[in-house]
Amino acid sequence: MRLILLGAPGAGKGTQANFIKEKYNIPQISTGDMLRAAIKAGTELGLAAKKVMDAGQLVSDDIIIGLVKERLKESDCANGYLFDGFPRTIAQADAMKDSGVKIDYVLEIDVPDELIVERMSGRRSHPASGRVYHVKFNPPKVEGKDDVTGEPLVQRDDDTEETVKKRLAVYHNQTEVLLGYYNKWAESGLPGAPKYRKISGVGPVEQVRDAAFAALEG
Numbered sequence: 150m151r152l153i154l155l156g157a158p159g160a161g162k163g164t165q166a167n168f169i170k171e172k173y174n175i176p177q178i179s180t181g182d183m184l185r186a187a188i189k190a191g192t193e194l195g196l197a198a199k200k201v202m203d204a205g206q207l208v209s210d211d212i213i214i215g216l217v218k219e220r221l222k223e224s225d226c227a228n229g230y231l232f233d234g235f236p237r238t239i240a241q242a243d244a245m246k247d248s249g250v251k252i253d254y255v256l257e258i259d260v261p262d263e264l265i266v267e268r269m270s271g272r273r274s275h276p277a278s279g280r281v282y283h284v285k286f287n288p289p290k291v292e293g294k295d296d297v298t299g300e301p302l303v304q305r306d307d308d309t310e311e312t313v314k315k316r317l318a319v320y321h322n323q324t325e326v327l328l329g330y331y332n333k334w335a336e337s338g339l340p341g342a343p344k345y346r347k348i349s350g351v352g353p354v355e356q357v358r359d360a361a362f363a364a365l366e367g
């Protein structure tokens with residue numbers, strides 16, 4: 150299974166990625182998680198990316214495309230992969246197409262903007278695993294602790310209301326165009342074209358998970 154999860158910030162890409170990667174036994178390639186790991190490690194890339202991410206803007210296409218191409222060379226990608234938060238621009242999507250990276254499904258998770266700020270303000274993450282919680286909608290078993298490791302959960306620096314609004318604007322201006330890009334490719338029926346599926350991301354996490362699983366079977 151090789152797929153792309155598309156959706157606005159807070160649509161639930163990371164949340165659903167955790168279910169899908171387990172079901173299909175594939176790695177989750179989250180460019181956001183990779184950048185946050187670089188920040189934590191204090192690398193040059195991390196230092197440069199932090200400013201851009203805290204401003205709610207996109208990191209440059211060249212950097213992101215380079216990161217993903219390197220990641221795809223690793224052996225765990227042989228069985229498939231799940232892109233989460235990538236591609237985010239036409240240039241990134243074209244780079245994958247041009248280098249022959251295969252995609253079976255593009256899954257769009259649709260959530261209206263009005264719900265996003267509340268989702269972000271209550272988000273808590275376990276950076277090492279990519280697991281995501283919400284204080285109200287998807288609470289951990291023990292407050293402030295990851296269910297599996299018991300390690301502390303953190304809040305993301307870019308989850309302030311102001312930055313979330315900027316990220317949403319960037320999504321509408323630069324990333325939403327990819328919905329049409331992949332829809333058109335899927336409809337072309339050309340060899341290698343992916344299947345395009347759209348589900349609602351509103352409702353309990355398990356309901357969205359079931360919709361995602363069903364969409365990827367048809």
Ligand code: AP5
Pocket residue numbers: 156157158159160161162163164165180181182184201202203205206207208209213233234235236237241268269271272273281282283284286287307316350351352353354357
């Ligand atoms: P990234 O980390 O990709 O963030 P994002 O796309 O803004 O998406 P989020 O991670 O915020 O949301 P999500 O859809 O994963 O939702 P989640 O499942 O966590 O990118 C961060 C930054 O890095 C970018 O701004 C950019 O600067 C840079 N970057 C990354 N990739 C890049 C790229 N390709 N090119 C350039 N720059 C890039 O859920 C959110 C919350 O909602 C959680 O609390 C969760 O528990 C809750 N929730 C989930 N599902 C439900 C539900 N059904 N009901 C209620 N609550 C729910």
Ligand code: ZN
Pocket residue numbers: 162163164181233234
């Ligand atoms: Zn995410």
